[in-house]
Amino acid sequence: QKEVEQDPGPLSVPEGAIVSLNCTYSNSAFQYFMWYRQYSRKGPELLMYTYSSGNKEDGRFTAQVDKSSKYISLFIRDSQPSDSATYLCAMSGTGGGADGLTFGKGTHLIIQP
Amino acid sequence: DTEVTQTPKHLVMGMTNKKSLKCEQHMGHRAMYWYKQKAKKPPELMFVYSYEKLSINESVPSRFSPECPNSSLLNLHLHALQPEDSALYLCASSQVGQGETWAGAEDTQYFGPGTRLTVL
Numbered sequence: 697q698k699e700v701e702q703d704p705g706p707l708s709v710p711e712g713a714i715v716s717l718n719c720t721y722s723n724s725a726f727q728y729f730m731w732y733r734q735y736s737r738k739g740p741e742l743l744m745y746t747y748s749s750g751n752k753e754d755g756r757f758t759a760q761v762d763k764s765s766k767y768i769s770l771f772i773r774d775s776q777p778s779d780s781a782t783y784l785c786a787m788s789g790t791g792g793g794a795d796g797l798t799f800g801k802g803t804h805l806i807i808q809p
Numbered sequence: 810d811t812e813v814t815q816t817p818k819h820l821v822m823g824m825t826n827k828k829s830l831k832c833e834q835h836m837g838h839r840a841m842y843w844y845k846q847k848a849k850k851p852p853e854l855m856f857v858y859s860y861e862k863l864s865i866n867e868s869v870p871s872r873f874s875p876e877c878p879n880s881s882l883l884n885l886h887l888h889a890l891q892p893e894d895s896a897l898y899l900c901a902s903s904q905v906g907q908g909e910t911w912a913g914a915e916d917t918q919y920f921g922p923g924t925r926l927t928v929l
Contacts, residue, residue, distance in 0.1 A: 704849070730917050739899050739920040740852065741813075756880075784851055788917070797918055799851035 697726065699723050702800030703783055710808050715772040719785035719800045726787040726798070731763050732803065733768045734782045743783075744770060775807045812836075816901050819883035821927045824890060829922045832883040832900030839906035840864075841883040842918060843875060844899040852920075858883060859900055886921035890928045897923045 702719045709715055717731075721800075728747055732740035744759035746752045747767075752759045758771040772779055784799040813834045816880055822828050832841065842858045844852035857865035858877040872894075874886040901918040 728917065732920075737897065737923075737925060739813075739897075741920045742917060742919060744918055786917075796854065796857075802849075802851055804849075 697730065700785065700800040703803055704801050706806055707807060708806040709775060711775060711777060712724075713775050713807075715769040715770075715775050715779070715807075717772075717783050717785075717803050717805070719768050719787075721764055721768075721787060721798075723787075723789070723798070724763075724766070725789040727730040728788045728790070729759070729768050730786040730797070731757075731759055732784040732786060735805060736781075736786060740784055779809045780805060780807045787794050787796050813900055813902055813919055815921040815924050817900075819925045821889065821929065823924040823929050824892075824897070827888045828898075829878075829887065830885040830898055830926075832885075832921055834902040835881055835898050836902065836919075837880075838904050838919075839880070839898075839900035839909070841877065841926070842901040842903075843873075843883070844887050844901065844920075845856045845894075846899055846923070849912075856885075861900065864907045876928045878880055878905055885927075890926075894906065895926055897925050899923045922928075 700721045706723050720809045721790050731744040734740040742776040746759045746761050749761050749763045760769040782802040782804050783803040816831045843855040846852045846876040854867050856870045856875045861877045872889045876884040900921040905917045
């Protein structure tokens, strides 16, 4: 079993829909959870960062962490064609990045105009 | 400002060439990283520098040679590469060095735009 599981998609939804992206993990030591957005042929861009369980909201994006279920989610409201990208979840056991991030495979999201 | 810059954006090289990739950050970050990313795959860690010292080398072939001349700059020297080394090479940095704890605002790895490398 891989440490982080993420459905690679593609996930195709119409513009304006609510998008739900998810990752599951097996390592209970993970405490810090991130979502990165990566456009084709570009570097990953940090979208959301959460510590431990709970929700965090930033504009149209909401990150949710359920440590008891080892499950994290990213919700995108009022999705736009510009949201079309690959979304990578990442997680670590320590607050800094230097002890390593474990990535999911990434979900390819397509928002249809 | 969380900007990491990388040059060049694109690089085409032959298997006998020697070239270098460059990465800079001016955020005072203490750790810098090199990743390799193949199409439709997540980034794969190659090297970690913490306080300008190599702290992690993920069994990368010696044809890749990292260098950290100062706290803001990271290079990756390339020599005798193979076509299978063609990929997007990403640099990243983070505030905290390896083994440190951080009680401040969120800290994680911030990525540069990458260098797309093609080996002929």
